Amino acid sequence: MTDKKIFKYIYGKPFETDAAAENITASEGLPPFVSVSEDFLHIAYDMTSNDKIYGLGEAVRGINKRGWIYETYCSDDPMHTETKRSLYGAHPFIVIDGKEVFGIFVDYPDRVIFDIGYTSVNKINITVGSPDYVFYIIKGETPMDVVKNFRKLIGKSYIAPFWSFGFQQSRWSYYTSDDVKNVINGYRDNDFSIDAVYLDIDYMEAFKDFTVSEERFPDFVEFVKLVREKNIHLVPIIDAGVKIEDGYDVYEEGRDNDYFCKDESGNDFIAAVWPGKVCFPDFLNPKAADWFGMKYKTLIDCGIDGFWNDMNEPAIFYSEKGLEEAIDKVLEYKGKNIGIYDFFGLKDTVLGLSNSFKDYSSMYHNTGSGIVCHNKVHNIYGYNMTRSASDAFKKISPEKNILMFSRASYIGMHRYSGIWMGDNQSWWSHIKLNLQMLPSLNMCGFLYTGADMVGFGDNCTEELALRWLALGIFNPLMRNHSALGTRDQEFYRFENRNAFRNLLKLRYALVPYLYSEYIKSIEKDEMMFRPLAFDYRGDRFAEAVEDQLIVGESIMIAPVYESNSIGRMVYVPEDMLGVSFRSERDYTIKSYRKGHYFIEIPIDEVVIFIKKNKVLPLVDSADCTAHLDYSTLRFIGDIEGKCNYTMCRESGVSDGRSIIAKENYEVVGTGHCDDLSFGKE
Ligand code: GLC
Numbered sequence: 001m002t003d004k005k006i007f008k009y010i011y012g013k014p015f016e017t018d019a020a021a022e023n024i025t026a027s028e029g030l031p032p033f034v035s036v037s038e039d040f041l042h043i044a045y046d047m048t049s050n051d052k053i054y055g056l057g058e059a060v061r062g063i064n065k066r067g068w069i070y071e072t073y074c075s076d077d078p079m080h081t082e083t084k085r086s087l088y089g090a091h092p093f094i095v096i097d098g099k100e101v102f103g104i105f106v107d108y109p110d111r112v113i114f115d116i117g118y119t120s121v122n123k124i125n126i127t128v129g130s131p132d133y134v135f136y137i138i139k140g141e142t143p144m145d146v147v148k149n150f151r152k153l154i155g156k157s158y159i160a161p162f163w164s165f166g167f168q169q170s171r172w173s174y175y176t177s178d179d180v181k182n183v184i185n186g187y188r189d190n191d192f193s194i195d196a197v198y199l200d201i202d203y204m205e206a207f208k209d210f211t212v213s214e215e216r217f218p219d220f221v222e223f224v225k226l227v228r229e230k231n232i233h234l235v236p237i238i239d240a241g242v243k244i245e246d247g248y249d250v251y252e253e254g255r256d257n258d259y260f261c262k263d264e265s266g267n268d269f270i271a272a273v274w275p276g277k278v279c280f281p282d283f284l285n286p287k288a289a290d291w292f293g294m295k296y297k298t299l300i301d302c303g304i305d306g307f308w309n310d311m312n313e314p315a316i317f318y319s320e321k322g323l324e325e326a327i328d329k330v331l332e333y334k335g336k337n338i339g340i341y342d343f344f345g346l347k348d349t350v351l352g353l354s355n356s357f358k359d360y361s362s363m364y365h366n367t368g369s370g371i372v373c374h375n376k377v378h379n380i381y382g383y384n385m386t387r388s389a390s391d392a393f394k395k396i397s398p399e400k401n402i403l404m405f406s407r408a409s410y411i412g413m414h415r416y417s418g419i420w421m422g423d424n425q426s427w428w429s430h431i432k433l434n435l436q437m438l439p440s441l442n443m444c445g446f447l448y449t450g451a452d453m454v455g456f457g458d459n460c461t462e463e464l465a466l467r468w469l470a471l472g473i474f475n476p477l478m479r480n481h482s483a484l485g486t487r488d489q490e491f492y493r494f495e496n497r498n499a500f501r502n503l504l505k506l507r508y509a510l511v512p513y514l515y516s517e518y519i520k521s522i523e524k525d526e527m528m529f530r531p532l533a534f535d536y537r538g539d540r541f542a543e544a545v546e547d548q549l550i551v552g553e554s555i556m557i558a559p560v561y562e563s564n565s566i567g568r569m570v571y572v573p574e575d576m577l578g579v580s581f582r583s584e585r586d587y588t589i590k591s592y593r594k595g596h597y598f599i600e601i602p603i604d605e606v607v608i609f610i611k612k613n614k615v616l617p618l619v620d621s622a623d624c625t626a627h628l629d630y631s632t633l634r635f636i637g638d639i640e641g642k643c644n645y646t647m648c649r650e651s652g653v654s655d656g657r658s659i660i661a662k663e664n665y666e667v668v669g670t671g672h673c674d675d676l677s678f679g680k681e
Contacts, residue, residue: 005139005149007031011041012132015372017380019107019412021155024136031102031137041133043104043126051098052533052543053116053124054143057091057444058409058421060084062546063436063531065094069118073111074379074408076315076355078423078457080433088313088422089409090379091444093150095143096124097533103138103146105153109377109410130376144526144534147443151525157414158390159522159658160448160476161401162650163233164306165511166195166625167504169490170235170452170481175202176216177223184232186492188623193504195624196306197227198481199236207275208243210250210298224303231624235306235403236299240314240385241278244270250295254279259288261374262364269363271316280314283384284365284377292385293392300396306403308420309389312382313408318353321362326350382408390416394656401653405477411444418448418477426455426486431468431561432547438475439534439549442527447518450475452482459487462494463563463603469500470606471559473507474551476518476528499604502583505621506606509584511628512647513617517552519648519660528552532573541596542573554614554637560601567600576609577638577672584621591638591672610637615645615667615676635676639669644681 007027030036035044047053053065060080061068068082072090080087092106094114106112108128115125136153140146151157169187174180180197187194205211212220227234242251242260254260260279261269268279282288296307318326326349333346363374374381386406393402405418413419421437424430434451441449453472454465460482469491472478482489491500521528530550536542548558548570558570572578572592581587582605592609601607610616615637622628630649637643644666651661664681 006153007137008134009036009136010134011036012130014107014132014134015109015377017107017109017410017412019410020153021412021415022153024153034137040131041106041108041126041128041135043124043135045096045124047096047117047122047124048099049122051096053094053096054531055091055094055103055440055443056114057093057441057446058087058089058419058437059091059440060087060433061436063439064546065114066117068116070114070116071111072114072379074313074382074410076311076313078425080422080424080430088407089419091409091411091441093411093444095146095443097143101140101142101146103140103150105136105138105150105411107134107136107411109380110375111378142537144530147527148525150443151445154412154445155415156525157445157447157522158404158417159401159519160418161305161403161658162515163195163625164403164448165476165478165515167193167507168196168198168235168477168479169194170198170200170479171490172200172482172484173202174200177218180227180234183490184227184230186490188230190492190497190501191623192492192501193508193621193623194232196233196235198308198479199234201237201239201274203236206243206245207239208245208248208250209238210295212302221302228303231626233306233403234304235308236304237308237310238296238389239274239310240280240312240382241271241273241275242281243275244277244279251279253291254281254288257287257291258366259285259291262366263362264364271319271359273311273315273317280363281385282365283381283388284367284372286368289384289388290392293388294396296389296392297396300402305400307389309382309386309404309406309417312385312406313355313378314381316355316359319356319359319362322353322356322359326353379410382406383410383413386413387416398656399653401656401658405448409446414445414447419446420449420477420479421451423456423483424452426458426460426464426489428464428561428563430455431464431471431559434468434475435471435547435549435559435561438529439527439531442521442529447521447528448476450477450479453478453480454482454489456481457483457486460489462496465489465491465494466496466499466503466603467560469503471557471561473503473510473606474514474557476514478507496604502604503606506581506584508621508625508628509618511625512619512630512633513552513554515650516617516646516648520553520646532556532571536573539573541571545571554611554616556609556611558599558607558609565601567598570597570599570609572597572609575612577612577636579608579610579616579636581606581608584618587674589636589672589674612638613640613643615639615643617645617647634674635665635667635678636674637667637669637676638672639667639676640671641668643667643669
């Protein structure tokens with residue numbers, strides 16, 4: 001099938017990224033709407049004023065990407081302002097929906113520039129900086145069709161373990177096992193549902209990967225066991241940089257076996273991150289990747305069954321060379337009356353110390369079949385770190401499905417893990433950005449994803465926390481995470497505990513639906529989160545909506561993302577049933593005809609819109625996913641006649657992957673009802 005829908009073009013000698021899971025024969029002759037100059041890729045496409053452009057995965061701005069210039073380049077940058085061109089993930093895939101419907105995937109592991117109506121309002125210009133690249137044109141009748149064909153090309157998405165659909169609490173600064181215990185008690189004692197607590201860099205000994213501080217986390221194995229007995233999973237962070245320290249086994253093994261990236265003289269490339277000076281494992285070297293992957297065993301043997309890979313763009317705070325240059329420059333101006341432009345230059349030099357192009361140019365990989373400069377393969381470093389872990393998990397513990405998600409990513413990594421949306425801020429605009437990234441990431445195969453709920457940087461407010469939670473309950477990865485030094489934002493710390501408790505309970509009541517829709521989206525290569533434009537093609541109002549989403553087969557969400565709101569405008573694209581939940585058992589139902597409405601949404605409520613003749617399954621909530629009781633299943637919906645619903649459940653694990661069991665229900669109704677009769681087929 002793919003041969004007819006997908007056209008592959010190869011130029012020069014491209015680096016094999018492994019983004020595509022299927023090997024397609026290269027096509028001859030370009031489609032008429034694409035022009036390519038031979039020295040470097042330059043795809044030019046003329047849009048009509050109505051064309052909409054989707055995709056680019058993790059990126060700033062709207063669902064429709066038109067009107068900005070983006071660069072797919074894994075960037076450690078927590079300031080997700082509109083002006084940025086790249087974030088942590090690199091996802092060079094777009095869908096054009098207009099007079100022609102097709103997708104473009106530029107499989108190129110260095111920077112790709114997507115100018116989408118920025119330089120010239122009706123032009124798309126895509127450029128890469130070398131003559132060695134692959135790109136694909138993906139055809140389809142509709143944008144969804146294009147996405148499906150693309151997803152077939154790049155392979156099935158990773159399936160996260162069922163428990164990871166529970167709520168997860170994180171914070172950078174849980175320094176001791178007592179801190180972690182207090183957080184668990186804070187949730188459990190207040191009857192707040194929870195499944196996981198995260199261990200940020202503070203759990204390690206001097207920020208050394210695969211170590212645990214004996215002083216702050218004594219008897220770690222016993223601690224993990226104790227926490228598991230409370231149905232809590234601990235999820236430690238793993239950073240890309242390995243601390244340089246004699247006597248530290250990971251460092252010494254890496255050094256002695258030449259598993260680290262090199263500099264131009266063939267010495268280990270050295271830069272500074274959290275632990276101070278580090279070396280970076282050469283994940284493009286298969287032997288080094290195997291070696292690092294097996295290191296996770298240390299923690300898996302302690303009972304750990306989930307990880308997050310971080311700083312794997314890779315983030316660099318500074319290199320010795322960069323620092324020396326900056327210090328020289330600062331000293332040069334010492335005691336002088338600095339001209340303003342010189343001062344700006346000086347400031348740029350200091351600010352530019354981190355993640356500098358110059359440093360990346362001094363870093364080299366040995367792929368086994370040759371040496372390659374990091375600059376040429378920057379975007380697949382985090383991908384290969386995460387793949388190395390995922391491959392190792394199957395060897396270390398095939399009987400478990402181990403949770404894995406990463407910060408940096410590239411197309412193809414979705415086969416091995418999820419991603420989180422990186423270091424955002426406790427800003428209202430980042431609630432909306434969370435919503436807008438969900439469909440874009442789904443297009444690229446990243447289905448297990450979510451933002452740092454309530455915001456990573458900056459101080460949150462109780463109002464922001466509740467509004468963000470009202471969106472967070474739909475994110476597959478539902479994690480509250482915050483940075484060191486920011487205001488505490490564990491949900492039990494706020495005044496209106498009832499509201500937080502009830503929304504958390506609602507999440508758990510929704511888990512059977514969310515998990516089922518997640519699994520079905522993976523199996524069918526579809527998107528769990530869709531812009532209204534995808535489901536209501538030809539409806540010009542639906543096509544313009546940027547702040548509502550269709551979630552799975554049955555529902556639409558329209559969260560509030562502005563402060564001091566009493567509600568919001570909602571476009572109802574077909575007749576729907578609006579259910580205003582105060583808690584899983586306390587809700588009011590109202591029918592809406594297609595149209596625009598101002599809907600009142602008090603701070604402690606979530607409104608879910610159910611499509612006509614579709615159903616929303618709910619179960620009674622529980623303190624954790626392991627205690628969800630599917631015998632309490634009920635369905636809400638507006639059904640005339642019959643409707644079928646397929647429930648997906650994790651029934652075991654084989655070869656590190658969840659085994660999925662399906663249950664088919666036939667639901668019968670005569671108009672809207674919150675307790676429809678149903679039977680198993
Ligand atoms: C990075 C991560 C963040 C983490 C911090 C400390 O900024 O993105 O999630 O908390 O490092 O490890």
